[in-house]
Amino acid sequence: MNKINKRWTTWLCMFLAVSMLAACTGNSGSGETAGSNNSGESGSDQPLDIKMFAGLYNEIPDMNNEYWTEWEKRTNAKLDIEWVPSGDLDTKLDLLLASGDLPEVVAYQNQIRPTLITAIKNGAFWDLTPFLGDLSEYPNLKENLAPDALKYLSVDGGIYAVPRSRSRVDGGLKIREDWLKQLNLPIPKTFEEYRETLKKIVDSDMDGNGKKDTVGLLFVNNPPAMFQAGFGAYNPTYDNDGGLMSPGLTPQYVEMVEWFRGLYADGLLSKEYAVMKESQAEELFKTNRAASYGRPIWWDHEWEQAMKQSGQPDAKILNLSLTGPHGDAAVGLETGVAGGFYISKKVPEEKVKQLLKYFDMTASQEMTDFAYYGIEGTHYTEKDGQKVLTEQGVKEVNTTSKGAGVLAYAKWGKVISASGDKAYNDAKIKEVENFDEIGKIDFYRVITSEAWRETWPKYGDEYSSMMTRTIVGQISVEEFKAYVDKLNSQPDIKQAYQEMANAYEQFNQQ
Structure with a gap:
């Protein structure tokens, strides 16, 4: 238990630091702070400079290679990205939020992470709702996102990010x-x-x-x-x-x-x-x-x-398409939104609009096709109507290369292999064609509440340990069940459940 308490103490200190420091950034946005560079203004030929924090899922990319050079050319942007290894993203994000020294854009995959929600509530990021309006100024965001995409990125009724679009079937x-x-x-x-x-x-x-x-x-x-x-x-x-x-x-x-x-x-x-x-x-x-x-x-x-x-x-x-013990299909679905791009409140209003124009451009079908396949003849060749990556394409076009833009929602985007031919991919789609209909989403990855964010970290490490000990036979299933029953009877967890029920109802009514 000492190890667990030490972890909790460390987490609590970080949580308080996030709350205080994020609050200190909450009144920023006057245009006099870092990130107020005017490159890429409407009517200007100068590229838009963007400083971004984003996940690294492959080798660190050479931002001067042909893929990224073409991406910047097409979007008229100059990217300065801190690529963070995926296994370190949570820790690095927490440290970033605690420091208060945010880049212009934070790309992150878990929109309900407690430290992120706390920073949002304390004013660290722009509420994009007034900027987006009815999306008439952002036609690609309006037409090319997954169903309910912006709803998944809402906090207290405000939209705080544009999505990292990904396939629901994953x-x-x-x-x-x-x-x-x-x-x-x-x-x-x-x-x-x-x-x-x-x-x-x-x-x-x-x-x-x-x-x-x-x-x-x-x-x-x-x-x-x-x-x-x-x-x-x-x-x-x-x-x-x-x-x-x-x-x-x-x-x-x-x-x-x-x-x-x-x-x-x-x-x-x-x-x-x-x-x-x-x-x-x-x-x-x-x-x-x-x-x-x-x-x-x-x-x-x-x-x-x-x-x-x-x-x-x-x-x-x-x-496989398996049926569970009670008739449930063994298919987990994603929401179509793998987190989002959050704009720091330090960014002046005029540049927020420029960044949203950039993200709208990246949600076009043209930029999405480029994100998946790169340049014809360089990154891919086409055979029988199917784009197939070349050796250079495999190296430069990957999960990481999709991390700098929204992209259009692609139903089979996480099914189709860029290295497979048309016959292979057609067969693979047929293999999983019913997943989108029979699969289910983890609703606790969609909704959140203050009580749950404050409560679960007190129990999470011990719970994970108890589950592992049960699976490997160190404790009995009866002991694990008694432990779970005890957690469910805790007043703070019961209160959190009440708030989560309200959050779920409100989410379904949006």
């Missing part, structure tokens, strides 16, 4: 289809069939090294969204007082933890899952040492090529 629970064929196994349709299938694969020597060391399910950090959806954890569940419960504290979630405990006991989960990094899990999967993994669908073609180069020329990945 993650898939993958299995090695070629291994199923080799072992003459049918494609599993239910969770129990999936478990039995993993057992048969793990008991075989699929990588041919003479050992039974194949991992069944690569399970990293928290359970993939598809399992939570399949156990019904994303079905709104209310306590006896009408409060909206956190998905992780519902009976359905406890049932899922018990199921994972069974997988672990049967040797179907990696023994190191609790400390394994995504990069390590990805390497295991790409080198034919694991059967199943939950990650974005658009990696499938690239990973199949890696598997083939690792000695299995028939490697093929299939994204």
